[in-house]
Amino acid sequence: IFPEAGEARQHECRLCGRTYKRRHHLVRHLRYECGSARxxxxxxxxxxxxxxxxxxxxxxxxxxxxxxx
Missing domain, CATH: 3.30.160 (Double Stranded RNA Binding Domain)
Known part of the structure; x- marks a missing residue:
């Protein structure tokens, strides 16, 4: 249930390469940080x-x- 301490980050932004453990964090990043809403x-x-x-x-x-x- 809980992620391991060394768990790989599997969700990567194609624009900047930043990675996230959770998909919804990547979606938020794309919407508000790398996207047009910056x-x-x-x-x-x-x-x-x-x-x-x-x-x-x-x-x-x-x-x-x-x-x-």
């Missing part, structure tokens, strides 16, 4: 850009919590 998520308060929507949400919580209330 740094498309922008904070409406300070303008900082992120490649993934979840990291933008994390940014709002960490840096702009008072603005969101």
């Amino acid at each position: 740094k498309q998520q922008q904070c409406t308060i300070c303008g900082k850009r992120y490649s993934r929507p979840d990291t933008l949400q994390e940014h709002y919580v960490l840096y702009h919590r008072a603005c969101l209330i």
Whole structure:
């Protein structure tokens, strides 16, 4: 059930060669890091850009919590 410590990474990005143990991590990488959506998520308060929507949400919580209330 649990991956072995030395388990091979079997999902490789054809664009940059980065490898992942799980397919959904590769899909996320292709969508938000190597794909066309790169740094498309922008904070409406300070303008900082992120490649993934979840990291933008994390940014709002960490840096702009008072603005969101």
